[in-house]
Amino acid sequence: MLGLIFDRLNDAGSFARVEIAESVQAISGRIGTAEDGQVFVVPWRERARPNRNAAGGHRQLIEVQFVTAMVSRQHDDPRGAERAARFDGLKAAIEDLLAGWHPDRTAGACALVGGETTGLGNGVSIYAQTWQTTRFLTGEPHG
Template sequence: MIQDVITRLETAAPSLAAVLSAEDIDALTKGTAPKSGTVFVMPYRERAEENPFASGKFRQLVHVQLLTALVIRRHDDTKGGGKAVSFDTRKLEIETALAGWSSDPRNKPFELVAGQAASLGNGASVYVQTWQTTRYLEN
């Protein structure tokens, strides 16, 4: 599912510098600093409902949450006002690409759950959005 979201953002949000996967938010603060305008797609959490079938078929609904983390880097923006404006423009493009879209017709469309900005230090900030969809576990 993460690769599906990456592909969707690459095609439907062309102004993004790059769309990559990451393990978690902490991984963004380590290693080489990403280019401004890069979005990372990360797993967040899954919550499964009970299998409704007593015997035979197995079909379990799983609520899936993913994170998108938009990195904006500006060294000349000590108060962050320019970064906040950049967040608005690019997060709208991410929202337009993902809201109501589904990677599989059996899954519910993606919905935005929450969003929050944070400083990564060294002139970089990140705007993280939580997205939710579903998938089925079947056999």
């Protein structure tokens, strides 16, 4: 599913660069070379619901969360006001692309769970949004 989300954001051409990272911690190692306006897509958590098919077969709903982390880089902005304002445009572009979008025909619509910003020092801030969708675990081979 991360590949589909990556493609959706990357194909829009609205961001300096889009990358998949394995974790939020992995982003911190890349932040020194990340571009202003770059977006990272990160897996976050999955929560499985009980299998409701007691009469046979397997169809289990999985709630899938992922993070989109946006980078704002502005070195002559000691209070971070310009970096914070930059997030408005980045957030709007991501929200326009993801809110209500179904990553595939069986997935639930993407919905925003929340977001927060962190100043990382040296003129760099990151804004991370958590998103949620769903998928089904059926026991069938993945196509």
